[in-house]
Amino acid sequence: GESYLFMTNGHILRREGGISEPTQIIEFDKYAVDLDRFEAKTAGPADLKPRERYYDELVNPDPNSSAYKAEPGRFRAELHERFSSALYPLAFVLLAIALVGQAQSTRQNRHARMGFCFLAGVGLRLSGLAVNNIVVLHASFVPVLYLIPLTAICVSLFLIARGTRPSRGNAMLDKISESAAELWASLMQRFSRRRGVAAPAGSRS
Incomplete structure (x- = not known):
């Protein structure tokens, strides 16, 4: 009814005093540690979350x-x-x-x-x-x-x-872009006529 940890063929480093005390090295073939002493004693089984x-x-x-x-x-x-x-x-x-x-x-x-x-x-x-x-x-x-x-x-x-x-937003953007291009070509033609310079070919494309 208790929990133990069994270890074999190891070493234990123990220091009972302060820092000034030397460390004791204990070699063992078999060693058992009582795990119940590290846990708080409860009246019954642990209540799960x-x-x-x-x-x-x-x-x-x-x-x-x-x-x-x-x-x-x-x-x-x-x-x-x-x-x-x-x-x-x-x-x-x-x-x-x-x-x-x-x-x-x-x-x-x-x-x-x-x-x-x-x-x-x-x-x-x-x-x-x-x-x-x-x-x-x-x-x-x-x-x-x-x-x-x-x-x-x-x-x-x-x-x-x-x-x-199919979205109408792209078609609307295309129409706006074409209108802006035509307006820019028209302005360039007027500016060229005023200065007596022929409009460049393909300016209305």
Whole structure:
């Protein structure tokens, strides 16, 4: 009923006095150390923390458990944290596809989107951990634990669906660019006529 550590073929360095006392070296073939003397004596088995318990122990906790009596909200928060945390990997993948997976024209825009995606993921998970601490005190915040990753999933799916559709923004930008080019060519022609210089060929392209 006790715990021991058995060692063989070793040496023990022992100093019983202060620093000035010489160190004693003891060689042994077999040596046993009582481990129970290093642990505090308790009346019964150690009470596990909520994070160390199985699912059924969180759903139906022992009413005589000292940990459950002290903080019953910890059991509730741990139970819902295990279910809600399974949604975050899906949210992170969809978030990366929505923000970084879309076609980009320049490398700078992609780097900016990668940085924003990283910050969004960190903020998303930290907000879930913060709400988990609130659930310990208030059970009414349990739906928020699931709402945070589900909202990120829905927003990411919306952005992905929007990115796959043909956008009118590029066509509008092309029209603006063409109009600006025509205006610049017209101004150059007027300036050339005033100075008596012929406009360069292809200036209206």
